[in-house]
Amino acid sequence: MPPPSESTSSHASGRRGADALIAALRSAGVTQVFTLSGNHIMPVFDAAIGSGLTLVHTRHEAATVHMADAYARISGQVGIALVTGGPGHANAVSALYTAAMAEAPVVLLSGHAPHDQLGRGAFQEMRQVEMAAPVCKAAWACESADAVAADIARAIRIARSGRPGPVHLSLPTDVLDKACTKALPEPAAFEREAMPLDAAAAAAMLQRLAAAQRPLILAGPASMTRPGRAALAALEDASGIPVVGMESPRGVADASLGAFAQMLAQADAVLLLGKRVDFTLKFGQAPFPADAVVMQIDAEPAEIERARQALGARLQLTASADAHEALMALTALSAATRPHGAAAWRADVRSAVAFRPAAWHGARSEHPGRLHPVQMLRPLQALLDSHPDAVLVCDGGEIGQWAMACLSAPHRVNNGVAGSIGSGLSYALAARVALPEGPVVAVMGDGTVGFHIAEFDTAVRCGLGFVAVIGNDARWNAEYQIQLREYGKDRLLGCELSPTRYDAVAVAFGAWGALVTDPADMATTAQAALASGQPACVNVMIEGVPAPVITMRQTAARPVH
Numbered sequence: 001m002p003p004p005s006e007s008t009s010s011h012a013s014g015r016r017g018a019d020a021l022i023a024a025l026r027s028a029g030v031t032q033v034f035t036l037s038g039n040h041i042m043p044v045f046d047a048a049i050g051s052g053l054t055l056v057h058t059r060h061e062a063a064t065v066h067m068a069d070a071y072a073r074i075s076g077q078v079g080i081a082l083v084t085g086g087p088g089h090a091n092a093v094s095a096l097y098t099a100a101m102a103e104a105p106v107v108l109l110s111g112h113a114p115h116d117q118l119g120r121g122a123f124q125e126m127r128q129v130e131m132a133a134p135v136c137k138a139a140w141a142c143e144s145a146d147a148v149a150a151d152i153a154r155a156i157r158i159a160r161s162g163r164p165g166p167v168h169l170s171l172p173t174d175v176l177d178k179a180c181t182k183a184l185p186e187p188a189a190f191e192r193e194a195m196p197l198d199a200a201a202a203a204a205m206l207q208r209l210a211a212a213q214r215p216l217i218l219a220g221p222a223s224m225t226r227p228g229r230a231a232l233a234a235l236e237d238a239s240g241i242p243v244v245g246m247e248s249p250r251g252v253a254d255a256s257l258g259a260f261a262q263m264l265a266q267a268d269a270v271l272l273l274g275k276r277v278d279f280t281l282k283f284g285q286a287p288f289p290a291d292a293v294v295m296q297i298d299a300e301p302a303e304i305e306r307a308r309q310a311l312g313a314r315l316q317l318t319a320s321a322d323a324h325e326a327l328m329a330l331t332a333l334s335a336a337t338r339p340h341g342a343a344a345w346r347a348d349v350r351s352a353v354a355f356r357p358a359a360w361h362g363a364r365s366e367h368p369g370r371l372h373p374v375q376m377l378r379p380l381q382a383l384l385d386s387h388p389d390a391v392l393v394c395d396g397g398e399i400g401q402w403a404m405a406c407l408s409a410p411h412r413v414n415n416g417v418a419g420s421i422g423s424g425l426s427y428a429l430a431a432r433v434a435l436p437e438g439p440v441v442a443v444m445g446d447g448t449v450g451f452h453i454a455e456f457d458t459a460v461r462c463g464l465g466f467v468a469v470i471g472n473d474a475r476w477n478a479e480y481q482i483q484l485r486e487y488g489k490d491r492l493l494g495c496e497l498s499p500t501r502y503d504a505v506a507v508a509f510g511a512w513g514a515l516v517t518d519p520a521d522m523a524t525t526a527q528a529a530l531a532s533g534q535p536a537c538v539n540v541m542i543e544g545v546p547a548p549v550i551t552m553r554q555t556a557a558r559p560v561h
């Protein structure tokens with residue numbers, strides 16, 4: 001649709017709201033902005049010229065948010081997405097939910113109809129703030145050019161404080177175009193608000209854990225970044241208490257946690273460290289232990305209240321704190337007091353998490369011309385082991401679960417507790433922006449890659465190499481498996497796809513592509529894709545098997561209750 005062209009630009013007359021916006025982002029240390037152009041935000045593009053800020057411009061607004069999300073999770077910086085008003089904003093909103101559930105600090109900046117046209121049927125006028133609010137920590141519209149920089153600082157601060165998450169700021173065009181006279185906020189205005197753990201609470205919680213036979217610490221998605229996982233491991237080493245992070249909609253049954261669910265069921269004391277008591281913990285029902293002492297540290301009073309509702313008298317100690325600061329405090333205190341949980345229990349938990357069925361070693365497809373998921377995935381580990389900054393992206397239905405089960409890497413980004421598929425290509429691209437060196441391997445389903453396949457174009461344009469590996473079973477297998485299980489083989493409907501040549505689609509965008517139908521070719525093709533240095537699509541014809549369910553025969557010493 002042709003855009004109306006009207007601008008009240010005061011570019012010639014000095015600093016605009018748009019210039020203040022760019023200056024504020026620079027002052028927060030932002031170097032990358034993920035964006036898609038549109039009338040409302042063209043003053044911001046103009047202001048970005050010569051600012052030192054790089055605009056990665058994409059093919060769909062949801063992709064901009066997915067990129068900002070992965071960039072934030074990998075770089076530890078706030079991720080910035082910039083989109084146009086109305087439909088551009090609406091496109092971006094769905095991706096905010098994934099960032100919210102992954103607890104990623106993202107700021108969505110959306111253009112917006114000008115103040116003086118509101119209510120008069122302005123071009124792309126929409127109640128943007130109300131639309132974004134349910135999936136954001138905060139959402140508001142900027143009032144004036146003079147308010148822009150302070151609003152940016154506030155948005156970044158909120159996104160990073162407490163439980164990290166997305167924040168939305170709508171930017172009416174008059175605000176961007178008009179002259180701005182205010183100085184930038186002080187650097188401290190952009191920083192996280194401190195939310196430390198009370199020392200007495202830390203001591204009391206550690207004491208309760210040390211007194212237990214089978215203590216566990218469960219951490220939430222915000223702690224699943226690379227430094228977060230290192231901090232969890234440091235707490236486990238200092239305390240001797242197993243510390244397990246959770247980031248999947250499959251909860252403790254997530255394939256990357258092996259047979260951990262069987263250990264959780266046996267715990268007699270559990271500390272929830274920024275971990276919500278929600279569907280991922282079966283709302284406190286089995287396998288969450290029925291008679292364990294539970295303690296909780298959370299940045300949000302509402303989450304503590306929710307846990308109280310679910311757990312009742314089991315929830316015995318609570319404290320308000322940022323998960324990261326609590327982690328640091330508990331580690332320091334453990335190093336000083338050495339609470340030491342039982343070594344045998346810790347070893348049992350670790351071997352349950354690492355457990356994978358021996359039968360997987362010999363997994364083969366029954367169909368010629370197709371690979372078993374394990375045959376597709378195992379050769380990828382060599383790529384991930386080849387560099388200290390390697391990144392694994394997992395997205396998709398059943399194939400995403402197989403990838404979580406079979407592969408490990410220094411950096412991992414997956415579609416998270418939201419369980420929303422389609423973000424994988426955007427994540428891979430943003431991973432490459434954040435980390436220019438190591439291999440980025442993104443495993444996706446054939447259904448999943450279709451959501452944002454045009455991001456191959458973005459990757460080619462921006463020279464961002466990664467290896468996308470598509471497990472192509474020509475169906476939405478996760479849903480197909482539900483139909484098979486719940487309704488029977490005669491009631492399959494609407495889950496079939498074509499065995500599309502996604503590799504050829506990628507090649508048409510200017511990327512590298514190859515088709516794999518023989519397990520013997522998997523390793524060499526993956527290596528060639530990586531060696532190309534280009535955005536690459538390895539399209540692998542696979543057998544559509546159900547997601548892995550991992551259970552371990554119990555050790556004699558500790559039966560499951």
Ligand SMILES: Cc1ncc(C[n+]2csc(CCOP(=O)(O)OP(=O)(O)O)c2C)c(N)n1
Nearest residue numbers: 397398399420421445446447448476477478
């Ligand atoms: C945005 C979104 N739409 C739909 C779904 C429902 N869904 C979950 S997994 C899945 C199938 C994914 O298919 P594919 O990527 O090919 O992976 P497969 O399960 O076949 O291995 C669907 C449709 C979802 N989780 N998120």
Ligand SMILES: [Mg+2]
Nearest residue numbers: 445446475477
């Ligand atoms: Mg599929």
